[in-house]
Amino acid sequence: MPRYRLDLEYDGGPFVGWQRQDNGPSVQQALEEAIARFAGHEVRVQGAGRTDTGVHALRQVAHVDLDRDWPADTVRDATNHHLKPAPVSVLAAAPVPDDFHARFSAVGRAYVYRLLDRRSPPALDRGRVWHVVRTLDTDAMAAAAGHLVGRHDFTTFRAAQCQSASPVKTLDALEVSRVGAEVHVNARARSFLHNQVRSMVGTLVEVGLGRWRPEDVSRALAACDRAACGPVAPPQGLYLSAVRYPGE
Amino acid sequence: MPRYRLDLEYDGGPFVGWQRQDNGPSVQQALEEAIARFAGHEVRVQGAGRTDTGVHALRQVAHVDLDRDWPADTVRDATNHHLKPAPVSVLAAAPVPDDFHARFSAVGRAYVYRLLDRRSPPALDRGRVWHVVRTLDTDAMAAAAGHLVGRHDFTTFRAAQCQSASPVKTLDALEVSRVGAEVHVNARARSFLHNQVRSMVGTLVEVGLGRWRPEDVSRALAACDRAACGPVAPPQGLYLSAVRYPGE
Known part of the structure; x- marks a missing residue:
C-alpha cells in the first residue's frame, strides 16, 4: 500500500471539524470520498491536527494509503477535482515511507489566530476573523502571552472534553503582533490540548481590552482550574498554519 | 440637509455592482435602504466609483444628505446595524461641506487586483482572487505594466459600454508585486475607463504566462483597438482600495 502525504488548505466554516462525525460534514469525510472516487477503493485519511468545528487550515497535513502507485501530481489534481465544490484544497501530494504518520510523526504544530479590532464589522473577512469592537x-x-510560554500544567486552558493523557505541555511561542488592521496571535508547540489556543487567545483578549492585567494570566495559569480561564475565542479566527516533522 | 461622507468596505460577490439596477441587489440600494430605516426618510447615496458586478471594495467613498444633524458615529453604527446581513460595512462617517461630492470631488482612485498563481484551487480565498494555475x-x-503608465489613449483597454467622454487617461502607477503566495497589481489614476483595470490585468497575465512579450502590450496600447486587448480579468480579484480628495 503506497502511502501519500497530503498538504491541505480548508475553510472550516461549513464543516463540523476535521474528524468524521455523525452530525454533519467533516473535512476528513470530504477527502476520503474524493480520494475514493478516483482511486476506486475506500480509504482512511489521517490528519495531524483534529481541528474543531469552524476552524480553518492554511496547511494541515494528512496521510492516506492507496492500493497502487499513482503519480503524486495525479493524487493532488484528481483529489482536488473530486473535492469540488467543498472548500478544501490539496496543496501538495508526495509519496512517503510506510512509517510516516501525519499525526504521530509530527513534532510541531503552529496556529495563527486573526483578530479584527475595530468598531465596524468585517464585510470581506466575515467568518475569517474574530471581530472585537x-x-x-x-x-x-x-x-x-509571555507568562504562558514554556512548560506548564495548562489545565486552565483545556476543554473539559480534552482526551490528552497529561495537561502538561511545552508552549514554544505565543506571539502577538499587529498586521495591518488586524492583531495576530501566533502559537507554536509540539502539540496542544483541546481548545488550548482558543482558551489562551480569549484570555489574552481580556488583557487587550483592559479587563485583566497581564499578571492575572499568570495567576489563572497557576490556578490549574478551568474556571479561571477567560472566555474561549470563537473558532472562525483560528487557522492551523503548519505541521512540522523530524528533519524539517 | 447635512451631508455625510461614508467610507465603505464590501464583498462584491452577492451584488450586481455598486449602482442600482433592476436585475438584482446593488451596494447602493443596500446602503440607501439601511440609512432610510434609521433616518426615517428616503435618501440617495452617491459613490466615488461605480464598481462592477462582483468587484469588491476595501475603501469606497460615498456621500449622503440627511434631514437633520446626527452624530457621525450614530450614522456609522446605525447604518451598520440596518445593513445586516448584507456584506457591506461603514468604516467611517463624517460630516462634510455641502460642496463635497464623493464622485466629482475625487482626484484619485486606487485599485488592487489579487492573483493566486498556483496549481491548487483556493479554499479560503475563493471569490477573493483570480486563480491562475x-x-x-x-x-x-x-x-x-511600465508601457501602460502615463497619459495614453486607452481605447484598447476600455469596455464597449464605457460612458467616459474621452478614452485619454493618465495612469499614474501600475505596479506588479509578489505578496506571499499571491501576485498583486496596484493601479492608481485620477479616474479609470470602464473595465480598464480588469482589461490591463488580463493582458498582463498573458505576459506573465509567457504568451505575450512585454512589448506586445505596448503595441496593443498603440493599436487603440478593443480587439487588441487580452482577455478581461474576472471581477472577483478586483478591489477598489482608496479614493483621494484634494488636500489628502
Missing part, C-alpha cells in the same frame, strides 16, 4: 492593547497582550 | 513571471509583467 474595541482597539486591543497589543503590548499588554504580548506581556501576558 | 501556472506561476506568473512578475518581472515580465512589471516590464509590460
